[in-house]
Amino acid sequence: MERPNAWKKYDASSLEALNNISCEYKKFLDNGKTERECVTETVEIAKANGYIDLSDAIKEGKKLAPGTKVYVNCMGKAVMLFHLGSAPLTEGINIVGSHIDSPRIDVKQNPFYENEDFAYADTHYYGGIKKYQWVARALALHGVVVKKDGTVVNVVIGENDDDPVVGISDLLIHLAGDQMGKKASDVISGEDLDIIMCGSPLEGAEKEPVKAMLLSILKEKYDIEEDDMISAEIEAVPAGKTRDFGLDRSMLLGYGHDDRVCAFASLKAILTMPEVPAYTCCCLMSDKEEVGSVGATGMRALYFENAMAELLALTDDYSELKLRRALANCRMLSCDVSAGYDPLFAGAFEKKNAALLGHGVCYNKFTGSRGKSGSNDANAEYIARLRKIMEDNSVTWQTAELGKVDVGGGGTIAYICALYGMEVIDSGVPVLSMHAPMEIINKADLYEAVKAYTAFMNDAAK
Ligand code: MN
Ligand code: MN
Numbered sequence: 001m002e003r004p005n006a007w008k009k010y011d012a013s014s015l016e017a018l019n020n021i022s023c024e025y026k027k028f029l030d031n032g033k034t035e036r037e038c039v040t041e042t043v044e045i046a047k048a049n050g051y052i053d054l055s056d057a058i059k060e061g062k063k064l065a066p067g068t069k070v071y072v073n074c075m076g077k078a079v080m081l082f083h084l085g086s087a088p089l090t091e092g093i094n095i096v097g098s099h100i101d102s103p104r105i106d107v108k109q110n111p112f113y114e115n116e117d118f119a120y121a122d123t124h125y126y127g128g129i130k131k132y133q134w135v136a137r138a139l140a141l142h143g144v145v146v147k148k149d150g151t152v153v154n155v156v157i158g159e160n161d162d163d164p165v166v167g168i169s170d171l172l173i174h175l176a177g178d179q180m181g182k183k184a185s186d187v188i189s190g191e192d193l194d195i196i197m198c199g200s201p202l203e204g205a206e207k208e209p210v211k212a213m214l215l216s217i218l219k220e221k222y223d224i225e226e227d228d229m230i231s232a233e234i235e236a237v238p239a240g241k242t243r244d245f246g247l248d249r250s251m252l253l254g255y256g257h258d259d260r261v262c263a264f265a266s267l268k269a270i271l272t273m274p275e276v277p278a279y280t281c282c283c284l285m286s287d288k289e290e291v292g293s294v295g296a297t298g299m300r301a302l303y304f305e306n307a308m309a310e311l312l313a314l315t316d317d318y319s320e321l322k323l324r325r326a327l328a329n330c331r332m333l334s335c336d337v338s339a340g341y342d343p344l345f346a347g348a349f350e351k352k353n354a355a356l357l358g359h360g361v362c363y364n365k366f367t368g369s370r371g372k373s374g375s376n377d378a379n380a381e382y383i384a385r386l387r388k389i390m391e392d393n394s395v396t397w398q399t400a401e402l403g404k405v406d407v408g409g410g411g412t413i414a415y416i417c418a419l420y421g422m423e424v425i426d427s428g429v430p431v432l433s434m435h436a437p438m439e440i441i442n443k444a445d446l447y448e449a450v451k452a453y454t455a456f457m458n459d460a461a462k
Contacts, residue, residue: 001352006360006396006444007250018447021268022252025446026242028264029254033159033237034142035287035297038100038260039079042267042285046071046081049271054082054307057314064314067276072307077101077287077297080307081270085277087461089312090322092329092422093280094460096266096453097299097413098336099289102256103127103435105134105168105193107141107234112197112226114211119198121166123236124190127290131188133436138165139195143234145224153222158239165239166195195236238437245440250358252446257439259289261429261446262335269453280311281457286413289336299413305420330422331460333453334376334414338362338400340430340440350404355430357441360396360448364426367402369409376414378425386425386456393455396448400430427452 010018032038051069056062064070064084072080078100085093104126111121125131140158147153158165170188171179179187201209202216218224224232242254263285270283288298295301308326312318341354355362365383368375390397402410418424429449432440 003356003359003398004396005356005358006448007358009396010444014447018443021447021450022443024268025261025264026252026254028267029242029256029260030159032100032260033140033256034104034235035077035101036144036233037142038263038285039073039076042079042081042263043071043073045267045271046079051081054310058310062314064311070311072303074287074297074301074303078303079285080304081267081283082307082311083270083273083277083281084311084315085279085281087279088316089280089308089326090316090329091279091461092326092331093282093308094457095282095284095330095332095417095422096262096269096456097282097284097286097332097334097417098262098266099259099287099293099299099413100263100285101127101287101290102237102258102260103129103290105129105139105195105236107143107195107229107232107236109230109232111229112211112214114208117199117201117210118196119208119210119214121195121197121234121236123193123195125193126235128435130184130436131190131193132170132184134193135168135170135188137167137437138239139167139236140165140239141234141236143232145222145228145232145234147224147228147231153224153228155222155234159241166197166236168193168195250444251440251442253438253440255438257429257431257441258337258434259335259428261337261431261441262427262449265429265446265449266335266453268450269457272454273457277457279461289413293413293416299416304417324420328421330417330420331382331456332414332417332422332424333427333456334412334417334424335427335449335453336412337428337431337434337439337441338364338426339402339434340432340442342432348403348407350401353399353401354403355398355400357430357432358444359398359430360445361452362398362400362428362430362445364400364402364428367409367411367414367426370406373409374411374415376412376418376424376426378414379423382423382425385460389455389459390452392459393451395452395455396444397452 202213205212245251245253366375
């Protein structure tokens with residue numbers, strides 16, 4: 001089967017649209033380096049586009065008419081946008097779901113210690129990382145510190161050009177004979193991913209003067225005490241902005257394409273819906289996918305179902321049966337990045353079923369590992385409908401699976417939403433160096449994803 005390179009079909013106006021989307025995406029990614037920052041940014045964009053807070057509508061007991069746009073902010077870490085259509089909710093809605101958490105290094109709750117004139121922050125990594133990739137590089141600190149009185153202190157250190165950065169040291173090659181002989185998974189241990197925070201003593205401090213220096217800076221700049229770290233969520237992420245990649249600027253190098261590229265594409269799509277869509281559309285950005293979709297903001301929590309129940313109550317007469325019908329009749333794209341075919345690691349892929357960078361948005365009938373274990377295996381009938389929608393809307397798309405059979409695998413949020421009996425398939429943008437501090441995507445695949453998700457929201461109903 002032929003899979004054309006998307007770039008070959010672009011005329012001047014598509015190239016202009018592609019470049020505009022890429023520029024907007026770069027900003028979205030740079031402003032949202034944590035799940036919290038992504039939610040803040042998405043809510044701001046939603047409000048500017050006429051979305052209202054669902055909890056306000058509930059308080060006012062406001063009946064919601066077709067065309068109404070509402071958002072749900074789940075603890076500041078997951079977010080959903082609903083644009084109500086003319087069809088009743090019981091006929092199902094068109095959902096594009098993604099996740100906005102990315103692999104990173106989290107600061108522990110009792111993090112600070114001093115060792116030989118360095119002050120360190122102890123950490124616990126989050127998600128699947130090759131730990132050796134996270135040392136000897138500039139890291140920025142993003143997150144919140146919540147004080148006992150409820151004050152939330154937002155922290156971003158290391159993103160402005162004149163900000164200091166922090167980081168984790170590695171052993172010099174000259175003395176690394178033993179280290180270089182180790183398995184890659186043992187080169188850096190998780191407990192040794194400790195961040196250097198300060199390197200000079202505080203004047204007059206007798207006990208642990210370098211740690212005292214760190215605490216005095218935190219007190220002075222943020223008015224926080226060491227104990228306040230107990231109720232903090234600070235994430236160390238690669239410092240710096242998303243960059244054009246390649247001399248032809250065809251790609252983007254950045255932190256957190258997995259899975260903010262799909263989140264961004266779904267946000268772009270829902271913002272272009274007609275005033276009253278035929279069917280209700282939903283852009284869903286979940287948290288905790290990288291650690292199994294657990295917790296109150298992970299997809300396994302009930303916020304989507306609860307929001308559907310509230311929307312039913314505000315648009316119709318609520319009943320449990322109507323809710324079950326609404327959920328079962330949904331159409332969903334579970335959008336997450338896919339493993340891009342890497343010629344330098346060709347042995348890990350089966351090329352004709354691998355996602356090729358620049359060949360458009362991909363659809364994964366199944367994910368999982370070792371005999372499709374843990375996968376949502378999308379229905380052939382549903383895929384046939386999607387083929388037609390993609391072709392009718394001139395989307396460049398491809399099918400893909402994650403690597404060679406039995407080489408590895410991975411999961412997404414698809415199987416969770418499939419529990420309701422709705423149609424779900426995985427879809428996404430191919431990525432090189434997935435889960436590395438800096439990942440690579442092709443701008444054409446981002447552009448085709450926006451087109452695909454827009455077409456899906458418009459046309460996915462049976
Ligand atoms: Mn992902
Ligand atoms: Mn991932």
